[in-house]
Amino acid sequence: MTSLFTTEKAVLVLEDGTRYAGRAYGARGTTLGEVVFSTGMTGYQETLTDPSYAGQIVLQTAPHIGNTGMNGEDPESRRIWVAGYIVRDPSRVVSNWRADESLDDSLARDGIVGISGIDTRAVTRHIRAAGSMRGAIFSGDDATLSDDDQLERVKSAPNMAGQNLSAAVSVAATEVTRATTDRIGNLAVLDLGVKQATIDNLAARGFDVHVLPQTSTIDDIRAIDPVAVFYSNGPGDPAASDAHVEMLRGVLDDKLPFFGICFGNQLLGRALGFGTYKLPFGHRGINQPVLDKATGRVEITAHNHGFAVDAPLEGEVDSPNGYGRVEVSHIGLNDNVVEGLRALDIPAFSVQYHPEAAAGPHDANYLFDRFRDLVVATTAATAGEK
Known part of the structure; x- marks a missing residue:
């Protein structure tokens, strides 16, 4: 020692x-x-x-x-x-x-x-x-x-604003973790800095988790025939990730269910047409209070982000990029920062924090179940239309 x-x-x-x-x-x-x-x-x-x-x-x-x-x-x-x-x-x-x-x-x-x-x-x-x-x-x-x-x-030294750091942390080739319960289908996870606990939680919900390099294209995602797409957490400035935003717009155009966390929340915000901005000192730690507007419940959550989405906190708004109605689903109670987005006309939602929270707390772990339910419902509805 x-x-x-x-x-x-x-x-x-x-x-x-x-x-x-x-x-x-x-x-x-x-x-x-x-x-x-x-x-x-x-x-x-x-x-x-x-x-x-x-x-x-x-x-x-x-x-x-x-x-x-x-x-x-x-x-x-x-x-x-x-x-x-x-x-x-x-x-x-x-x-x-x-x-x-x-x-x-x-x-x-x-x-x-x-x-x-x-x-x-x-x-x-x-x-x-x-x-x-x-x-x-x-x-x-x-x-x-x-x-x-x-x-x-x-x-x-370079400022954090303007930096795209996903290439430094992403996998070099696709890695697959098989479902550990009744299988739902293939899930495309874009690795922008994914954590192992996230992969484990997704596999426990029935997904064969395909962790894709951040250089992947929309054709790479379509090639695995996914039932849904997930964008992970990661470092850097969301304003410097134009390619990931454009690929996400392809996912939304395909009507594939989408869930994003942390950096993925910021990229969903950009794909929907909202801006992002740098916070004065960010949210980092495992004791951040967040309000789930749908339930009125206050959750203690794990955060690590220095940027946030610029969207109206109250009411439904039209997506500037044409994806229908959108609402802010979660709000940070310390400073009223957007902590979650929900699209009302397409199957997509995201949160700004870490529901896997390996070190705790586990108040937000239900979001993985919410994602599973969204995928199952969307798959069933699509099958019924055919």
Whole structure:
């Protein structure tokens, strides 16, 4: 186990010139990215392995991180995806019978530069006031660079707005997971950063889950004869994913049932004709309250998004792109952000959060059942018309 009590210096530098001195953690070197905070009290392994965090330096607001180590059963993907990691107090020991290694060792193995021993509450309050911004962690020899050199590196990094990062996280070739219950049919999942728990939940609803590369075309989707299409979560700016939006319009034109989560919600919004915009500091964590307008129920949900759909919160509106009536189905109660869309004249809906929530909560898991019911009903109606 790597020593957590190193005296090696590290520094977090934000693009506005704010600096926080701490200790090296994980790999040594320099990492650049958008600095964001996640409010989850648990589930750090799922956070680290969520492809949606690609390009982001993640700060954990929970002060004590790493006590359960890392294991081989809970990863949401094939590797750690965060660009960097910020914690206040790393656990001194690993205390869980399922652990295979320490968090520090896992970060070092995957080359993730981190920093510990800083006032994460102060950083969170700063970001909450000023908004998410570019930043960098410098450790090892790079910690000795001049303040001006470090800040210049931060300012030369790309902004998250305008970035298409799906190519970095998507599978290279189609992967298939068979249904684990009574089979409904083939489901085309466009992998924009899909999590394993999502695949498992879809297979448990009777779908043969075909995870397709993000380079797939509408003809690739049609070739598997799907009963429905699913767009996953993923990193980057939805405004930079024109090809995925156009393909989704082909799916909607074919009247195939559609379900999108997180990034998929934003792309459905664009396909329907709405815009998207960048949030000041985003929603990240497993304690976000959302109102389901259809039931009046408030759900505690898992989020990881820095962009949102710009659509009217109340009433039915006509899709600007000609897909009939649309309504906002879910609303975030912290800031009234659109958290879900439902098309009323075609079989399509989406949510801005993660109903699979491997680390919890599970309030929104019913959405996979809602999707299954939509597919079954649509298939039956189509068969009846023939």
